[in-house]
Amino acid sequence: MxxxxxxxxxxxxxxxxxxxxxxxxxxTGKKFQDGxxxxxxxxxxxASILGAKVGIVTRVGDDKFGREIRENYxxxxxxxxHVKIVEGVTTGIxxxxxxxxxxxxxxxxxxxxxxxxxADVVAAKTLISEAKLLVCQNEITLEATLEALRCAKQSHVxxxxxxxxxxxxxxxxxxxxxxxxxxxTELELLMKFQAEDMYDTPENIRRNxxxxxxxxxxxxxxxxxGSKGAAVxxxxxxxxxPPAHIRKKEVVDTTGAGDSFLATVAVCLAKNKSFVxxxxxxxxxxxxxxKYAGK
Numbered sequence: 001m002x003x004x005x006x007x008x009x010x011x012x013x014x015x016x017x018x019x020x021x022x023x024x025x026x027x028t029g030k031k032f033q034d035g036x037x038x039x040x041x042x043x044x045x046x047a048s049i050l051g052a053k054v055g056i057v058t059r060v061g062d063d064k065f066g067r068e069i070r071e072n073y074x075x076x077x078x079x080x081x082h083v084k085i086v087e088g089v090t091t092g093i094x095x096x097x098x099x100x101x102x103x104x105x106x107x108x109x110x111x112x113x114x115x116x117x118x119a120d121v122v123a124a125k126t127l128i129s130e131a132k133l134l135v136c137q138n139e140i141t142l143e144a145t146l147e148a149l150r151c152a153k154q155s156h157v158x159x160x161x162x163x164x165x166x167x168x169x170x171x172x173x174x175x176x177x178x179x180x181x182x183x184x185t186e187l188e189l190l191m192k193f194q195a196e197d198m199y200d201t202p203e204n205i206r207r208n209x210x211x212x213x214x215x216x217x218x219x220x221x222x223x224x225x226g227s228k229g230a231a232v233x234x235x236x237x238x239x240x241x242p243p244a245h246i247r248k249k250e251v252v253d254t255t256g257a258g259d260s261f262l263a264t265v266a267v268c269l270a271k272n273k274s275f276v277x278x279x280x281x282x283x284x285x286x287x288x289x290x291k292y293a294g295k
Contacts, residue, residue: 001079002052002270004131004157006121006148007040008113008139009058009083010092011065018100036072037094038113039137039164039259045076046263047135050285052270055079055131057124057148059112059140061091066112082124086112092139108139108165116140118147129155132270135262137162142169149176158269162262163190174216179269181222181262187212199225202238209233220275222282224261229283232275241279260285 016031036045044056056078060066062085069091073080090111097105121128121144128134134152136145136159152159153176161177163169166189182190184199191211197204209221213235221233229243264285268278 001055001127001131003044003047003054003133003135003266004057004124004128004152005040005044005047005054005135006057006124006128006140006144007043007135007137008038008092008110009041009056009060009066009069010036010038010094010108010113010139011069012037012094012096014096014098016098020097020099020105036069037096038092039139039162040135041069041073042259043135043137043263043266044078045073046260046285047267048076048078050264050267052267053079055081055127057082057116057121057127059084059086059116059120061085061089061112062087063091065091065093079127082120082127084120086115089115110139113140116144118143120144121147121151125151125155128152128157131157133157133266134159135266136160137262138164138167142167146170146172146176149173152176160262160266160269162186162258164258166190174218177216178219179222179265179275180212180216180218180220181224181265183224183226183258184208187221187223191215199223199228199231202231202240205231205233205240206238209238222265222275222279224258230261230279232279234275239276239279241276241283243283 013034015029017029021027044054048054060069070083092111092113093109095107128151134157149159158178160179162181195208199205223231230241232239261282264282265278268281
């Protein structure tokens, strides 16, 4: 197993519009489409498409969405041994609005994702221990995420974590993550500070990342900078990664860009590529993702 993912599975419902409505306003949208989503699901499927052997630990509801999600994993070659149905709850649902600029607003109903327990993760410990890399995010219960990271540490499996959506984490998290992948907002929320410096030079980025580097036992930070690319930050160096060359008119939907970035990083690291090579490849992959709706 190259990559084990412990995370969310959602069914996504996209509404496309020229602009977002103001409070109390009704507007006419342009298009509706639905499909598969959730950070964990996106990362697992993307990693499999990129050639990695992938397994996922996730929960879905006892409904048509859950059954379709499982079938989608199977179509993409993702191991579904630990895709379990939770009776009496819905599958996770995401309502996603996308405007003409490609920006998005998302309302998430967690459903079965919030029913995953530490015991569920322990039951999947063999999958985690046999992987080269564990990927986690934050769309499931904290107890499940922490247990997954613990299992990986105990098995000497590297861990890659995106702390999104952001919550207050216990200090234990800082000893369990080998590689942080997060954006500027997530960094500041995680470390509870407001940056005085722009994220525009290696020196400023190092200064803004210093608290996470000092508090964490991590090997490095992959800081995503939106249209400006990314930065690879270690205790010894900061390397700026340029963005993919995407014209503004090519941007259709930015929703899955972060997930495709993380999945690409995971696949590259599982293949023993360097942080810099992984981030460079990931910038190009996520750049391609924004050209398409619902990717």
